[in-house]
Amino acid sequence: MITLHLFLCALAVLWIYFLWSRRRIYKLMLELPGPIGYPIIGSTYEHVIQKKRQIRFRTKYFNKYGNTILTWIGPVPIVITRDPNFLKDVFATCHNKSVHMVKAITNCMGNGILSTQDPLWHEHRKNINPAFKLDLLVTFLPIFEAEANRVVSLLETYVDKGEKSVIRDMLRWSVRIAAQTTLGPDVKEEELFKNDTLVEKLNALISLTTLNLINPLAQKKIIVNLFGHEKQKTAHVAEVFKMVDNVSECKKNLNYIIKYLTCIVQVVEKRLNSKEESSGVESNILVNIAIDLYRKGVIKYNDIRSECGMMIAAGFDTSGLTAYHTLYTLAAHPQFQAKVFDELTEVFPNSADFQITYTDVQKLVYLDRAVKETLRLIPAIPITAREAATDLRLPNGVVIPKGVLIGTDIFHTHRNPEFWGPEADIFNPDNFLPENLQKRHSHAFVGFARGKRNCIGLKYAMLSIKFVLAKILRNYMVKTSFPFKDLVFVDNMTMKLVEYPRLEFLRRT
Numbered sequence: 144m145i146t147l148h149l150f151l152c153a154l155a156v157l158w159i160y161f162l163w164s165r166r167r168i169y170k171l172m173l174e175l176p177g178p179i180g181y182p183i184i185g186s187t188y189e190h191v192i193q194k195k196r197q198i199r200f201r202t203k204y205f206n207k208y209g210n211t212i213l214t215w216i217g218p219v220p221i222v223i224t225r226d227p228n229f230l231k232d233v234f235a236t237c238h239n240k241s242v243h244m245v246k247a248i249t250n251c252m253g254n255g256i257l258s259t260q261d262p263l264w265h266e267h268r269k270n271i272n273p274a275f276k277l278d279l280l281v282t283f284l285p286i287f288e289a290e291a292n293r294v295v296s297l298l299e300t301y302v303d304k305g306e307k308s309v310i311r312d313m314l315r316w317s318v319r320i321a322a323q324t325t326l327g328p329d330v331k332e333e334e335l336f337k338n339d340t341l342v343e344k345l346n347a348l349i350s351l352t353t354l355n356l357i358n359p360l361a362q363k364k365i366i367v368n369l370f371g372h373e374k375q376k377t378a379h380v381a382e383v384f385k386m387v388d389n390v391s392e393c394k395k396n397l398n399y400i401i402k403y404l405t406c407i408v409q410v411v412e413k414r415l416n417s418k419e420e421s422s423g424v425e426s427n428i429l430v431n432i433a434i435d436l437y438r439k440g441v442i443k444y445n446d447i448r449s450e451c452g453m454m455i456a457a458g459f460d461t462s463g464l465t466a467y468h469t470l471y472t473l474a475a476h477p478q479f480q481a482k483v484f485d486e487l488t489e490v491f492p493n494s495a496d497f498q499i500t501y502t503d504v505q506k507l508v509y510l511d512r513a514v515k516e517t518l519r520l521i522p523a524i525p526i527t528a529r530e531a532a533t534d535l536r537l538p539n540g541v542v543i544p545k546g547v548l549i550g551t552d553i554f555h556t557h558r559n560p561e562f563w564g565p566e567a568d569i570f571n572p573d574n575f576l577p578e579n580l581q582k583r584h585s586h587a588f589v590g591f592a593r594g595k596r597n598c599i600g601l602k603y604a605m606l607s608i609k610f611v612l613a614k615i616l617r618n619y620m621v622k623t624s625f626p627f628k629d630l631v632f633v634d635n636m637t638m639k640l641v642e643y644p645r646l647e648f649l650r651r652t
């Protein structure tokens with residue numbers, strides 16, 4: 144009996160300690176408004192299951208509670224913001240992702256720049272930075288040229304054939320450049336590259352990571368077992384089961400992932416065994432930087448693979464989607480496409496297989512604005528999460544305690560009417576005219592994040608995207624019957640749409 148009493152007392156003490164350790168979070172709950180979460184599953188149920196991860200689900204909460212809200216991912220509190228003032232502090236001071244995010248990425252992709260935390264991340268970033276210097280980027284132009292020409296030839300087969308689905312084609316374009324610029328020319332010999340199935344393998348990897356990220360419940364074996372045998376009990380349970388089914392679906396995809404990683408390993412092996420030392424700018428392509436670090440004992444062998452794999456994963460979906468989204472936004476807004484075309488005909492008077500130089504791309508200022516405006520309304524990464532590195536004070540005085548997870552809602556920041564005006568949801572590349580940018584908050588546009596942990600591939604992405612779009616839009620007029628207002632956005636590591644509009648291509652002269 145005494146043992147039982149002692150046990151209950153110990154439990155009570157532990158419970159009180161647990162509540163005490165979370166006292167600042169409970170205080171925050173009282174100070175910061177937001178939707179109330181269900182016990183254990185938080186708001187996951189409403190967002191993931193009822194609303195099928197639709198991003199617009201958050202809009203009503205921002206409109207109701209203000210620019211910064213508190214909500215729950217399972218039992219974990221998360222402060223989500225669309226306030227550029229607060230984002231400025233977050234991006235300047237918080238360089239670490241949440242532990243949960245790091246676990247999801249490491250589980251699926253291993254160790255690399257996306258998953259490391261400060262101070263290790265800082266070392267990583269310093270080592271990798273040379274792979275993104277301008278002198279190396281310009282050496283990629285022949286790859287950008289060849290792959291852009293390849294897309295144009297493919298689109299030629301769609302001319303005058305009505306609306307076609309081109310999302311896969313654009314993703315194939317970006318994965319091909321990402322693989323070649325990360326791993327070097329050897330990758331072209333690999334089977335997955337030759338048969339153009341890298342996209343499928345990489346998508347399996349991204350799906351698995353996303354699932355790990357958004358469904359903390361689905362990660363737990365105990366939940367899988369608990370719900371595994373009672374499929375239809377309630378609607379909730381059935382839906383949880385669906386998540387679990389998805390997990391097993393992803394497990395099947397592991398086969399795909401292994402193939403993709405094997406492809407990288409083969410390239411790495413060839414390079415390691417090669418007698419020739421890489422020199423000059425070539426020594427700065429990522430695989431060579433990683434091999435060099437491995438030889439010096441800074442990283443492990445498996446880290447070469449994950450570092451390269453992560454870079455391709457981080458670059459291909461974001462760039463491929465943005466190129467596709469821009470084609471769509473311009474198809475849906477022909478008046479702006481006409482302006483892009485005017486600019487292109489000035490720089491490239493002849494259509495067909497004209498060559499593009501770095502200087503040419505610098506002249507395409509209207510196209511630059513159109514891509515950025517597309518990224519504003521359809522950001523390739525709709526939301527990211529950082530961990531508060533110190534106590535952070537919101538503009539209204541509320542203090543976010545150190546360690547709390549902060550969701551930087553890029554999608555809603557970019558459509559925040561307080562900072563973008565009443566026409567925040569309307570496509571208008573002139574939003575990025577220098578004089579308009581000057582009037583706007585420095586962090587009202589954060590498509591590539593900001594601060595030290597911003598997108599390392601920003602210049603690479605903008606250069607390659609403008610390159611391929613210049614080739615396509617100089618050669619074809621793009622049309623669509625899908626209205627812009629009907630797009631439905633879905634939360635994912637990278638932006639997903641419920642329906643990908645189809646595009647029609649008409650030849651230009």
Ligand code: HEM
Nearest residue numbers: 457458461462465523524527590591592596598599600604
């Ligand atoms: C339109 C294209 C792109 C967009 C919109 C984009 C956006 C972003 C954003 C928002 C982040 C911050 C993520 C976070 O805080 O969790 C990020 C990070 C990153 N991006 Fe990009 N990205 C693009 C293209 C690329 C490309 C082409 C590459 C590589 C070739 C790349 C490599 C990375 C890497 C490695 C990171 C992590 C940086 C770090 O943790 O230090 N991105 N990107």
